[in-house]
Amino acid sequence: MDRTALRQGRARRTHSPGVHVRRPALRTTLRQAAARLSGNKMGQSLKRTLDPGLLSGALSAAAVIFGAILLREPLQTSLAADSVEEQFERLILLHATLPRITMAILCGAGLALSGTILQQVLRNPLVAPDTVAVNAGARLALALAAVLAPGLLGFGRDLVAIAGAAVSTLLVLAIAGSRRYSPLSMILAGLVVSLYCGAASTVLVLLKDRYLVGLFIWGSGSLSQQSWEPAIQLALRLLACGLPLAMLMRPLSVMDAGEEAARAVGVPVERVRIFAVGLAVLMAAFVTSAVGVIGFIGLAAPALATLCGAERFVARCFWSTIFGALLLVVTDLAVQVTGGDGGAFIPTGAVTAVIGSPLLLVFLSRLRSREPQLLAVDASMPVRTPHPARNAPVWAFLAAGALLCLCFLPLIGRAPDGSWFILPANMFGEIMPWRLPRTLGAAGAGGLLAIGGYILQRVTQNPMASPEIIGVSAGAIMGAAIVLALGGAASEISLGLAAAAGSFAALVFVLNIAFRGPAAPERMLLAGVALTALVDAAVGVFSASGSPSAVLLLAWMAGSAGGVDMTMAASACAAALIFLCVALLGSRWLAVLPLGTPVAAGVGVRVPLALSSLFALVAVMTAIATPVIGPLTFVGLMAPHMVRLLGVRSAPAGLVASALTGAALMTIADSLARTIAFPLQLPTGVLASLISGPVLLLLIAKGRKQ
Structure with a gap:
């Protein structure tokens, strides 16, 4: 009886509202954490797949072999x-080759640890x-500083780069935060x-190519060095980051x-995360x-550490740092050896991106596909269809806006003295024979991309899906890059045919990758991400070659509607x-x-037939x-967001409203591209993407308030 009463008294004290007993909860949390660690999917499924010592030894042997080939004659x-x-030759060895190898080690280690x-x-x-x-x-921050405020680079190029990296990272975290930083949303x-x-x-390069001619090579990741000073400065900066990391x-x-266990032992998770x-x-x-x-060293090195069974964070930091340094050194030495006399000028960063894009595809394919959830709660894509009468003002607004853009904007122009008329x-x-085709072409192409973006966002249930992301634009x-690289200057017809074939x-x-396994829409997006990264790296290598065709490729990628004739415009509108x-x-x-x-x-x-048909429809519209x-407008991303913001919910109404919105957006962008920098004409596609940036931020802010 005494023991029973004692147990009941302890139970009452434990569950009493006025008494807070943390120890049982802490024990439970720690037990759950231990169970989670023991059943860690990365550790259990990939444990001992590779031996870290063996892998590092193999990479070191490869580095020694390539290094011996490269350095034998200079030594x-x-x-x-x-x-x-x-x-x-001795000066080149001491002040160019050896600093480059040192820089590769430092950069690989820093990116891997990051x-x-x-x-x-x-x-x-x-x-x-x-x-x-x-x-x-x-x-981007460094390019802006070089053009708009070169004096900032004199105070410190690192500060400019840090500011740009911080802004872009905060924007990515703000976009993916509503999805709890899931892998797909982050990517x-x-x-x-x-x-x-x-x-x-791209806009800066086209406008200020004299000042940014070196941005091609630098932007693709060139490890070429002329002294030991950059390597020493980078080493000191990375060492300074060691104290806060410790x-x-x-x-x-x-x-x-897990976060619960960390909070239970007193770790301020939010502050540590920041x-x-x-x-x-x-x-x-x-x-x-x-x-x-x-590219991709920061992704590949931690993945290799995980594959080697490094379950603890300290072990992952140690092995990823070693793997990152060795990966970049081996890649750079291989580029110099296989590139011959011009190997020293090949950007190593572009080569790592070409190698890392398939690696990204492999990692993405291992993610578990999750069924898309009904998003009626967060009002992203509700299934409930409102009464048609409620959308009457919206339809009137969209129809009037599209009609106004098509009829009035072509009439606005600039006189030779710069005045508006x-x-x-x-x-x-x-x-009008010059303005009308480009206006109609921009409207028709904008409508095509907007319809494709609405279909992708509706099917994948991801508000960040757009035609630019599925890889068709990358194709x-x-x-176009292949045609320009082989034939130099090419006609609009040959570029259009090459772009269609690539699309x-x-x-x-992408369809082959997407439907190789279960028919999940996520596979389509992830395959497009990998393909886009691969093409971006290949274009970086082509741009860094110094060929005049690289500037032509950038101009084509910028998307100017000035060369559209009436036949192409009519075809776009009819399509x-x-x-x-x-x-x-x-x-x-x-x-x-x-x-x-x-x-x-x-x-x-x-489902497989429906998904493949819809995805093929989006790809064909993007190719046209x-x-x-x-290839870069973001109209397919922004138009569906604006349509949902206006309250259009049903699928048929969303398709029509997206087409009208996309046509209006591209018509406005084309009018601004034609007049805002007179007498220069800006690229229509890139200007549309730049306009979409502030709109994206407004949509993010509105979503967070909701």
Whole structure:
């Protein structure tokens, strides 16, 4: 009886409202954390797949072999150093080759450690300085400073790079935060921000090519050195990051057990996350400021450490740092050896990106596909259809806006003295044959991309999906780059045909990857992400070659509608109307697929057929629109957001409203591109993407308030 009463008294004290007993809860939390660690999916499924010592030894052996091939002759020459040529070779060895190897070691270690910290803090195995737009933001900031305020570079190039990297990273985290930093959301948000930064850099290069001619090589990650000073400065900066990392090592290690367990033992998780992300961005910005963009080392090195069974954060930091340094050294030495006399000028960062893009695809394919959830709660894509009368003002607004853009904007222009004027009736015959085709072409292409963006966002249930992300635009870029690389100057017809061929080749590749396993829409997006990264790296190598065709490729990628004739414009408008009708026939698919595969299959929808048909439709529309306005516009991303913001919910209404919105947006962008920098004409596609940036920020802010 006494023992029973004692137990009851303890139970009453434990559950009493006025008594807070933390110890049982702490024990339970720690037990759950231990169970989580013991059942860690990365550690259990990939444990002992590779031996870290064996892998590091193999990489070291490869580095020694390539290094011996590269340094054998210079070492023999420098030891003699009798003639002037031999002394010159010795100077190259001491002040160019050896500093470059040292710089490769430092950059690889810094990027690998930065990627490991980001993955630990955000609990996402696909996060790296590349995928969260750290490098892209730093590159854009340095380009802006070089053009607008060169004096800032004199105070410190590192500060400019850090500011740009911080802004781009915060933007990516703000976009993906509503999705709890899931792998897919982080990848898509990082790609969108990277593409936006790339579009802004393209405009700067086209306008100020004399000042930014070196941005091609630097932006692709060139490790070429002329002295020991950059390597010493980078080493000191990375060592300075060691002290705060040592202070964060214990709380970050505790986070291996989960955020609940970390809070239970007194770790301020939010504060640690902020400081850790800032430290990782700082390290990546230091590397980017020193050598430019080095792709995928921050992703590959932590992944190799995990494959080697490094379950603890300290072990992952150690091995990823070693693997990152060895990977970049081996790659750089191999580039110099295989490149011959011009190997020293090949940007190593672009080569690592070419190698790392398939690696990203492999990692993405291992992610578990999750069924899309019904998003009626967050009002992103509700299934409930409001009464048509409620959308009457919206339809009137959209119709009037599109009609006004098509009829009034072509009349606005600039006189030779720069003044604004409205085209008089007696000049229609002289001016309208030049303005009307580009206006109609921009409207038709904008409608095509907007319809494609609405379909992708509806099916994948991801608000960051757009035609630029599924890889079709990347295929068009690759097709145009091949034609320019082989034939130099090419006609608009040959570029258009090459872009269409590249688009369809990309479509075949992406569909093959997407439907190799379960028919999940996420596979389509992830395959497009990998293909876009691969094409971007290949274009970087082509741009760094110094060929005049590289500038032509940038101008084509910028998307100027000035070369559109009436035939192409009429074809774009007709295609927009035809494919809008085709998309309306699939409205039932668009209404049911967001409910998930089991529900859709239960009501009689053949899910694989529906997904493949819709994705093929998007790819064809993107292939038609790309030769008209270029591959980068973000109209397919922004138009569906604006339509949902206006309250249009049903699939048929959303398709029509998106087409009208996309046409109006591209018409406005084309009018601004034609007049805002008179007498220069800006690229329509890039200007549309730049306009979309502030709109994206407003949508993010509105979503967070809701």
